[in-house]
Amino acid sequence: MRTRVRMAALAAALTLLGGVSACGADGDDRPDRADRAERQKPRGQDGQDGEPDGGAEPVWKRCAAPVTAHGSAAERPGDRWQCADLTVPLDHGDPSRGTIDIALIRAKAKEPGRRIGSLLFNFGGPGGSGVASLPLSAGQYTALNSRYDLVGFDPRGVAESSAVVCRDSAATEAAHRIDHTPDTPEEEKTYLRTSRAFGAGCAERSGRVLPHVGTENAARDMDLIRRALGDEKLHYLGFSYGTELGAVYAHLFPSRVGRLVLDGVVDPSADFVGSARNQVIGFQRALENYFTDRGEDPREGTRRIVRLLERVDRTPLTTASDRPLTENLALIGIILPLYSEASWPRLTEALEAAEDGDGTALLALADAYNNRDDKGAYSPQDHAQRAISCADSKGRVTADEVRSRHLAGFTRVSPVFGPYLAWDLAGWCADWPVAGAWESPDVSAPGAAPILVVGTTGDSATPYEGARRMADALGEGVGVLLTNKGDTHGAYGTSQCTTRTVDKYLLEGEIPEDGKVCD
Template sequence: MTTRVRVGALAAALVLLAGAAGCSGGDSGDGDRERRTEGSGRTGQSAAGDLDWKRCEAPTTAHGSGAERPGDRWQCASLPVPLVHDDPSKGTVDIALIRAKAKGSGARIGSLLFNFGGPGGSGVATLPLSASQFATLNGRYDLIGFDPRGVADSSAVVCRGSAETERAHRIDHTPDTAAAQRTYLDVARAFGAGCAERSGRILPHVGTESAARDMDLIRAALGDDKLHYLGFSYGTELGAVYAHHFPQRVGRLVLDGVVDPTADFVGGARNQVVGFQRALENYFADRGVGAREGTDRIVRLLKRIDAAPLETGTDRKLTESLALTGIILPLYSEDSWPQLTEALAAAEDGDGSDLLTLADAYNNRDSEGEYSPQDHAQRAISCADSKGRVTAEQVRSRYLADFTEVSPVFGPYLAWDLAGWCADWPVEGAWDTPEVSAKGAAPILVVGTTGDSATPYEGAKRMADELGEGVGVLLTNKGDTHGAYGTSECTTRAIDDYLLRGKTPKNGTTCS
């Protein structure tokens, strides 16, 4: 199974942050109870009862490597929601929550719910690790993170073990021969079968529409009449789907690092080919290297590694696919470009260790060789959402040449990913593209970054249009990061003014 470029959160570092904690099953003595209110028009299970906030437990493998227990100011709880919203008799699934109460002197606005993308990213893990970026917002909001259904402490989808994952990363993800293509597809099919075997109960119900309806139950359980929300990357799609289903409950919603809602399964992958090639060319331009020269340099390196994987100082070698993954990671943020420079120079000298370290970080592999199942949830959610199913023959005849023309570096990888991603998936997809029109909703702030690699800027403009006239408000951030908040003073101030004071910038505003 190959790994579609993760639509991660904030910037490259946050895509990888796997730490933090699950929710405690025991009373620490410093808990807090909060009455769940009955929000109008709620679906499925009643919210009657209490959210029982307690000290957070230590993290699990599902949260990834480098996890730490959050400090005492953080509390965890869980909210039971219907497994099938239209049929509560099918039972429930617990949604894991984490919060830091508002601590400023200003009047509390309410709760601010976060989603950090993926799909498959754990809000319970990521929010405490990134909370310093949101200190200003924490002055007037309770900060709330959650694990969407199928993720980490919310009935994580698990499809295979770490040994199987290690073997999968070693196969050729740009297969050139018939035998290599068969191996590639066999591994992809085995992954889907493993998901069905190990997570069959939750697997049909992890799509974005179900998660959006869960968010409305979270809103009501927190006692808020409106949902205030900050969504990054895939979290922008989730927030927009929420706005479509619950336009009258939209409070202050920010969508940052925006997924193109008009792109179907193939179009979304092609967008990423465009975005990462653009980021690579921006990286080389920053170093005084021409786009063609820099691209050709990477292509030569990858071909060399494909023919003879590099030594890394361990019993693992750097394959072409792992090298490409290591290149992708630093392109999430220009702050990581120096790491890319060092890793490329080492690889060209025959040392693959730096690129392998970057690839392992992206793939959520810890120092003991254990892999987090975060990418299992990513694939399960994506395939539950999208109807797109592509065959190997379609890749060869229709997509490989086009993707490769756009990017000789990333095109072949993401073209073959079309065939591997949802191969023989045991669950049908819900849509070709999500419905995000939100007529009647309050203004929603849509933030796009011009050099965003994973979610190209054009998607933000399309999202603002799709939300509807008077709803989508486009704010452009000039930069080379995946996500804008915290990367420029102008953009961060505009988002803070909107969330804290309800001040909506003029549609089309640009921050440098």
């Protein structure tokens, strides 16, 4: 999935520029590396739906206080949180090729006498750190923590789990300043050259793990995590890309599915181009909903944004810093607040300032989305996101194909987001050093326990239609669709009705009627 979704950092970004807890970001709060040698290393698994071989219980230690990127008010781990590492095969198909460590964090159930088991989280991306995100957002899961150990993990290739790193912050800054909707042959060459250099940097700096960071490998890691935690079944709450990861797990291990919730659902039927087109549809829909809420004609509002972007393309706006607001950064600044209607007032303020010639507010929004701190350092989450997406998808689109097949159609759907996401087709996995695994993932899970699929009608990043397709693809009697009416990416914690329904399912095993709607 090529989704430019930062679900793992979204809460911090949308509180504008509140920091993201980076527990484990520098390795200071992980158990000592020497301790890992004391543990038996898992020997991999047989690739079937039988129990995996090996796997000792992780050594849990108290986590140190989190590092914060922007002065976050995130929950401090203290005694409540424990950290550990689980050693897994680098290549599940050939365990002899070595191992990597998967970073874990947990908060134990507050009512051990009523404990159900562990609840594993994935907050999306791909590339989001569960070790960082779970303490940040744990206040939303107090009810679940009564009967579950809350468990987060960094998927392979992410943060403390052998992070993919492809370039430094200076190169990232330069890449954000170039034109991502090239208007001239020279701009096109620069854009494609920068994209190719990114892939080459990934191969140079992270070549050992790069072929093995795909979703299927991560799903197999999740099964080893399940076993190491002592759970017979996997209980799981996945957001955004985490819905694809959870669904792939269900396909691989249907008999081990416990209570699974997929919220903010990726369309499993969409290929590389289809995924991008879905996002063009989703973000344009969200933009039109935003203008409608303001009492403004959505068509005129769209034209207003196009005029602003054309102006910024010609002459970048000045900001309160020495960094100009380019067209690319302006568009990213518009995209971020469309993830949640709660942040629409910030979009209004930023647009009005930009139209008056001040790009400061839009630049701040873009920096939040791009995980740039106030010292100019960028998180490598983008690197993992791209590496995982390109390891999964076979989609490789040339610039000629963008011009001849996709640009006009994408632009018709959205003159704001269409050109950007059409050119992204050529830039995202251009000359990628690793082959993709599939056109689209197989998520059929016959025989699995019911899986709750939550779709939000105004979801910008993963449009609602994908939730219905996911429920259908999981199979009859497996996928149970819950519809949330709203304008957010992900519903849990934003809709009382949806949150109650999910909690009843996870805590009591109460399965809602397929097709239930939360207004």
